[in-house]
Amino acid sequence: MKHEKPDLPPYAKIRQMNRGGYDKELANEILDAGLVAHCGFIHEGRPMVIPMVYARIGDKLYIHGASTTRIIKDNKAGVPASLEVTLLDGLVFGRSAFHHSMNFRCVIVHGTARLVEDLEEKNIALAAITDHMAPGRWAECREMLQKELKATGVLVLDVEHVSTKVRTGPPVDDPIDIGTDIWAGIVPVATGFGQPYAAADVPDGVEPPASILAARQKFA
Template sequence: MSETLAQSGTAYEPTERTVPSRNRSRASYDRDLVHSILDEAYVCHLGFVRDGAPIVLPTLYGRVGERLYVHGSTGSRPARMADPGLPVCLTVTHVDGLVLARSAFHHSINYRSVVVHGTAHQVTDPDELREALDALVDQVVPGRSYDSRPANAKELAATAVLRLDLAEVSAKVRTGGPNDEPQDLDLPHWSGVVPVATRYGTPIPAETLAADVALPDYMTVL
């Protein structure tokens, strides 16, 4: 990637930690691509070190501009370690296809992923905390934060949100079919791609839901 792209603001600046050691052609620092991968998901894996040992936790997140908000509880390990700042590595991955080659060695997957390095801080400002919680809800179901009761004081006191700026970021993408060796092309083994996609089922109303409460319009786009 040229320095011009990074300087123009359309891409993140590569760093030693965001340049892969293998398959560099699959890496991208394009800002729009990173945002699109992040916006399509809502579960991330948050990695950090505690007492000299690595820990990786799955959790929810939401994006607001160039910032990620990561959900937790006030008693969670990341929240307790976030003052004055917690070095973290956050990852998000989509699996788009199973790539089946004629040889076992060349089996692979088609995927889109984002890796974010940085220092996470706990959100303490009340207004930012409410914005962050809305972002977390809307990341899962866009528009839902306006159609649910906001957190009350007791719930806010039990909820921790970490803030992680998007600065040291990279995306990595694999597309296409299997990379079969020329000498394997005549082998009698099926070769190709099995597409993988997320599918949402029909919403099931709560047993306590009043009969006159209709399914919200924003739910029909899931």
């Protein structure tokens, strides 16, 4: 059976199927496009996974949390840690359960975590984390207070190794299944932002800032 080459929409195009690799540029692209990182570390011999906001500056990744939390305390002193970001792009339906899959872009970063002690690096990291979520937000905010800085622990992950995995495109079914009346294809999945909703105590006339538009353009 001859398969015609269809005129696919962008989300269905095969960029590269099941690509596993170590492409740093692609890794950075995925890291910069994600909202939540899933951070792995070892606590008393057990693997922990915690969702965190984050930012990338060059070959360093930053996460933050209350100084008193386990993830900050456990990872202060140069321990092995990892960070994974996955962007889900679609559900893939094959004719067989075996050929079901998901379209996704994913990066797994391994490195060594340590506490950021330098105050300048800490400030730059906090600005980057804030701006990662909504570009330009740091400059719109009221400045950090000393007590807030003290209550916040920032960890840096010095990136030692990245691996990426990407799946795009339609299902890849077995020849025996082609032509049957079982539907196969993809359902695109995307993350969308709703309308901003102001806190009740925002004075009349204070409008949603530029950073929200920037976030919408970045992620949606």
